[in-house]
Amino acid sequence: MSKKATKIKDEQMNRLRRSRLYIPGNNPAMVQNAVVYGADSLIFDLEDSISLDEKDSARHLVRNALLTLDFEGCEVTVRINSLDTEYFIKDLEAIVPTKPDGLLLPKTESFEELIRIDDLISEIEEKNDIPIGTVKLMPIIESAKGVLQIEKIAEAPRVVALGLGGEDLVADIGAKRTKFGRELDYISSKIILACAANKIQAIDTVFTDINDLEGLHKATLRAIEIGFQGKSVIHPSQIEQVHRAFSPSQEEIDRAKRIIKAYKDAKKKGLGVVSVDGRMIDLPVVKLSERILKRAAASYQNT
Template sequence: MMPDKMRLRRSVLYVPASNGKALAKLPTLACDAAIIDLEDAVAPQDKISARESLPGLFAERAAGPRELVIRVNPLSGEWGADDLQAALACAPDGILLPKVETPRDILEAGDVLDDNDAADTLRLWAMVETPRALLNIGAIAELGRDPASRLACLVAGTNDLVKETRILATPDRRYLMPWLMQMVLAARAGGLDILDGVSNDFRDAEAFAAECAVAAAMGFDGKTLIHPNQIEPANVAFSPSSEALDEAREIVAAFAVAENVGKGVIALGGRMIERLHLQQAENLLAKAASIGK
């Protein structure tokens, strides 16, 4: 069960399930996906009422391509098992599992989905937010290659990683960078999408845009967000630039010329272009087409 290749996940907004005002505003926002959060964003005394609000939210769900994902509490904790059952009843596009540390955490959640006859389209997302998860990231991501796995997306939990490892949180994230690149590498090996962690200072638009640009250059598919003001910069950063699209069209056109059909390598603009570049160009154009829709 492989993830949808053309799903846009440039901007993924966390919305507390306990915040009725934010939930009501969600249909007007331009984020590619929203994570309805039952975990970190909900106080312990509000956990049950937040869970009970889910059916109403999904009953009024507007039609459209935006993914709605529910983040449950840890399945081993007080609220997790009931959260998972409530999420299943809502038929979201995905369920985000926090504190994932081993492949078993994902497989056991998948078993619950299978036992409850969840639709094949219901995906699992996994937070990577502990040292143990990082140590096991290769084995976790490899589940993306398992036809029976529902795993579609990894999400960097940068705040928790900073807390658990005691590294210094700097504006340039220099001490996080090796782990973030490790996540990207594992995601690509597993055929998964990978989302960068949140930026806590939503008032500094310039710094946020710069962080998004770096994350896009690192290979992330998108970024998780905590405020609607972050949606547009994320969408811009994780969309193909006009220059990149022009180059992609040029590569596709060059390989379509009669004399180049069937060739593995061609010369274009003083460079040697291989068919792997053609595939990259076609993928980029397909992503642009998805954005246009």
């Protein structure tokens, strides 16, 4: 990988995606107001929340929204219909030219389909004078088959984040859906591992009970503990709870600051090994500390 490519990959890895908000692509008011709630990412949905007779109008609305509205630095993504549907290619042709930050790919099951999608997007990018590779991919794993292919999927071109579709997965494996998703522990860990190995982000599934904000907070804390970098949300009121969970404690912030300072000092002095609070510090720990400070800054915490 070239130095430049590594840098871009680093930025994608570090991009804040604590919350990504699903917006039905056929609701003009919601599309227009999506930006105001403070989500890190927006997902305009053309897939599951859109009935078959609304597919065309939703695509049209989202395309025009992406061309006209100012999203104020928010990451803008679109969940298109899956490769095996008649809408897939229409979605791709309508949306890629608007240069969204990324596309969410539902029901991803193989590396090969991602290669095919990469080719198709490259063609559209080329035709529209968009630098190849601009539009990133965020596959969603929603089947047992997809889970078993996860290591390859995480390696595919353009992929910057992986998500999981909790409801579909649970149905597919025949488990029972529980409030805090114990049945998804193994799958979650597997996805997180594959993402970490490829320096991309793992994003947790949605919490469906929009009235239980405390439950959501708890579920997000759990997700953070096992290594998720973000959580998908289905209602604007969920954003605050997710961000609250992602806000590091003052103790974490202070420690992160100490680590970064020690690392910088050591670098200046040409020292290879550093320790903070009696523990050895190396690059991954420094990166993690940077991420903590970024989360703190995003919550206007005292950094």
